[in-house]
Amino acid sequence: MDEEFYIGGKNAVVEALKANSFIDKLxxxxxxxxxxxxEIIKLAREKGIPVQLVSRDKLDEFYAGKHQGVVAKTPPYVYKEVDDILAIAKNKGEHPFVIILDGIQDPNNLGSVLRTADACGAHGVIIPKNRAVGITPGVIKASAGAIQYVSVARVTNITRTLKELKDVGLWIIGADMDGAINYCDADFKVPVGLVIGSEGYGISRLVKENCDILVKIPMVGKINSLNASIASAILMYEVLRQRNF
Incomplete structure (x- = not known):
């Protein structure tokens, strides 16, 4: 990852400031x-962060996406450990609710997953180091600030991580179009690791074999699969529904 790391977009920057994320310059x-x-300028001045007025062309050099007239220079994202995510659940006195992404490659999808994870009270998201998107400026922008509140761990081997989660009591539930039961019939009130597959390919074979159960989302239209972020949102809101209503 480049030494200089920039995030752009009003929501992404204001949430970074509110969450006391380290920002070098605005x-x-x-x-x-x-x-x-x-609000951004006020928060920056309160925190002693330098603010510089520049041309929009200069902002375009810093940030390739839609920056909406504001860019923050920050250190690269620091990933959490899986144990950190489990500790969040323990400290809240809640059963763990963890999202495991098996090879998501679209930054917008990952950003959307992070937004929904925050909205539904997930304790964290686990992603693989290889053949998947990491936390990039594009992901931060797509998350609309959620990255400031959702812990993300990056692991070398998803299959091994699933086994470790099982060892500490999590029930691993994978989303698959050929799942044994409808998602709404699964029990999400237990400690759960929710596995979502990659765009176009779904959950890989080894990961699928290490799920305790596979659930499906009923579909009656002509297409037979959903966007990864949409599928994950449906399942995450089912976890929220079962646990809170």
């Missing part, structure tokens, strides 16, 4: 206005 486009821009 760049604001000349002429940028609005309530959120004012």
């Amino acid at each position: 760049y604001i486009a000349v002429g940028a206005k609005g309530q959120i821009i004012d």
Whole structure:
């Protein structure tokens, strides 16, 4: 990963400031206005973060996506450990609720998963180091600030991690179009690790073999699969429903 790491977008930057994430410097486009821009500048000054006005062309050099007139320079994302995620659940007195992503490659999908994970109270997300997207500026932007509140661990071997999660009592539930039961019939009130497969390929064979159960989302249309972030959202909200209603 590059030494210089930039995040762009009003929501991503303001949430980073609110969460006390380390920010080296803020760049604001000349002429940028609005309530959120004012809030960003105010928060930065309160925290002693330098703010520099630059041209939009300069912001384009820093950040390739839609920066909305604001870019923050930060250190690269620091991944958590799986044990850190389990500790969050323990400290809250809750059964672990962990999302395991098996090879998600689209930054927008990962960002969307993080947003839903935050909304549904997941304790963390686990991603693989290889053949999958990591926490990039694009993911941070797509998460709309959720990355500041959802712990992400990056592991070398998802299969081994599933076995370790089982050893500490998690029930591993995978989403698969050929699953044995409908997702709403599964018990998500137990400690759970929810496995979501990659775009187009689903859960890999070894990972699938290490799931305790596979669940399916009923579909009556012409297509036979859902976008990974949509499928994960349906399942995460089922966990939330069962645990809170």
